[in-house]
Amino acid sequence: MxxxxxxxxxxxxxxxxxxxxxxxxxxxxxxxxxxxxxxxxxxxxxxxxxxxxxxxxxxxxxxxxxxxxxxxxxxxxxxxxxxxxxxxxxxxxxxxxxxxxxxxxxxxxxxxxxxxxxxxxxGVMDHAEEQFEKLAAGGHYVGEALDQIRIIYEQGRDWPHAIAAARRLEGAQGESRRALIAQYECEMADEARRAKNDGEALQHVRRALAEDSDCVRAYLHLGNLLEARGEFPAAAQAYLRAFQLDARFLPDVIEPLYRCSQKTNSGEGFLQFLSDAKEISSSSLPYVAEARLLADEGLDPLDRLAQGLEVRPSRAVLAQFLEVLEKQPGVIAAGLDKPAASLRLALRRLMESSPKYQCNNCGFSPRQQFWQCPSCKRWGSITPIDEAMRLPGA
Incomplete structure (x- = not known):
């Protein structure tokens, strides 16, 4: 054809x-x-x-x-x-x-x-870069040429040169590229973390925040690094800041905040966070987390989960409700515990196979977080999907 x-x-x-x-x-x-x-x-x-x-x-x-x-x-x-x-x-x-x-x-x-x-x-990137450099040096197609040079370095995961290219582009066009540079710094933080160099990773995260103080990804990184170092109050503040910047990231912060509250015996602070989250977010996860706290104290969480199902029904609340329900003495006596367990397991499998994130630009829906959308290549556009929330601890 x-x-x-x-x-x-x-x-x-x-x-x-x-x-x-x-x-x-x-x-x-x-x-x-x-x-x-x-x-x-x-x-x-x-x-x-x-x-x-x-x-x-x-x-x-x-x-x-x-x-x-x-x-x-x-x-x-x-x-x-x-x-x-x-x-x-x-x-x-x-x-x-x-x-x-x-x-x-x-x-x-x-x-x-x-x-x-x-x-x-x-795919001959060095030759392409050479031609784009000549265009930029000659004052022709400057913005386009510099942006292509940036993309070439980005595709090669050469983050220091990508940052330099982004700064050149910023200077040529007069438009800030600091949010993009923050993403590149976070990429280097990821690489340092995989190399078990948390000190270097922390430096890159702090540079990312210096570039973009509203970078949710950097605050999630910071919380994770500080938590690994045992600095739980500071880690909790970083996680909380990520949520304040974008409430859609509640699924990514609620479990770390619970861990930090357990380490610092600040259950009341975590309860206050859940109360605030109900006002800020439309998620049902605060009800699931409250039910978990009740269970930790030896109290029956069924009523709280039933309230969550009534106010904000979701698969997350229903799965947790079924897990508690199947352990109720009356349910066991009636022989309904096994059907409830089967339904819960089926629901969990459905949740595990469903996309957990979605790109706000193109709609791409992966099951894991990508900070650069594989489909449209936009940075920072993928956020958690509320309906496919992960259960705390899952």
Whole structure:
């Protein structure tokens, strides 16, 4: 299908090119333009019509003089090759154009831009970066070129160079990239944590917060690092700040806050947090957490879970309600504990297989957190889905 589409695109291109070269031949008869040999024009159209692109490229590069209109036709043909995946042919067209003398600076920049995208499509990132650098240095397509350089480093996970590119882009466009730089610092914190270098990870998290004091990801990182160091009050403050910045992250902070409250014997503070969370968030998780606290104290949490089902019904509350219900003496006596357990297990399996996060930009719904959406590549756009909440401790 691609071959037939490409042929269909080449035919009108050949007709247009024929008209342009024909006009040039007519001008040559009147002495205003150099003559294009008729056999060259006819051969070129034949090669295009028969979908012989190699010979078409050779014929195009033999055209002696190039004005703006013929450059546009070359660029169109090169773009067709690149879209078709024939990167070597696109490169040959654009390389031949760049080698031509007499092109204006603006046309050279336009060709170099296409040349850079050829390398980008081919995966030759260093060559693509070189071309984009030349564009930026020449003052052409500066914002676009610097952004592509940033993306190249981002894809290569070269975070220090990605930060430098983001700062250059910031300077060129006058728009803040500090939130993006904070994400890059968090990426480096992740890498340091995996290398078991928590001290370095903490440095990167603090740099992230220096760039963007509203970075939820950085506060979640900070809480995790401080909790691992046994600094539970400070960790709790970091988790709480993440929730205050974005209440949708309640599923990511409620269990860590519970752990910190247990370590510091601050159950009342955690209860106050749950009370505030009911006002700020539409989540049912505060009811599940309150029921857990009641169970910790040896009290029956069934009424609190029943209240949660009535006020904010969700699978999380229902699963916890069934778990408590199946242990009730009356339920056991009536032989209903096994059906309740079976329903609870089925509900848990459903929750475990459901997406737990969603991108607010494109709707991509993964089961794990991605700080850069794999689909739309937006940073910080994926947040927890309320209906698929994880049960505390699960």
């Amino acid at each position: 691609l071959d037939s589409l490409f042929t269909w695109l080449l035919l009108p291109l050949g007709l247009v090119l024929g008209w342009v070269l024909g006009q040039r031949s007519q001008q040559a008869v009147s002495g205003t333009e150099a003559t294009i040999p008729p056999e060259q024009l006819g051969g070129l159209l034949t090669q295009l019509a028969s979908d012989d692109p190699d010979q078409a490229i050779a014929a195009l590069t033999r055209v002696a003089e190039i004005d703006h209109s013929t450059v546009e036709l070359h660029l169109t043909l090169g773009n067709l090759f690149r879209k078709r995946g024939e990167i070597d042919r696109a490169l040959r067209i654009h390389e031949a154009l760049l080698a031509r003398p007499g092109l204006s600076e603006a046309i050279q920049a336009q060709v170099r831009r296409e040349f850079a995208y050829d390398y980008l499509r081919a």
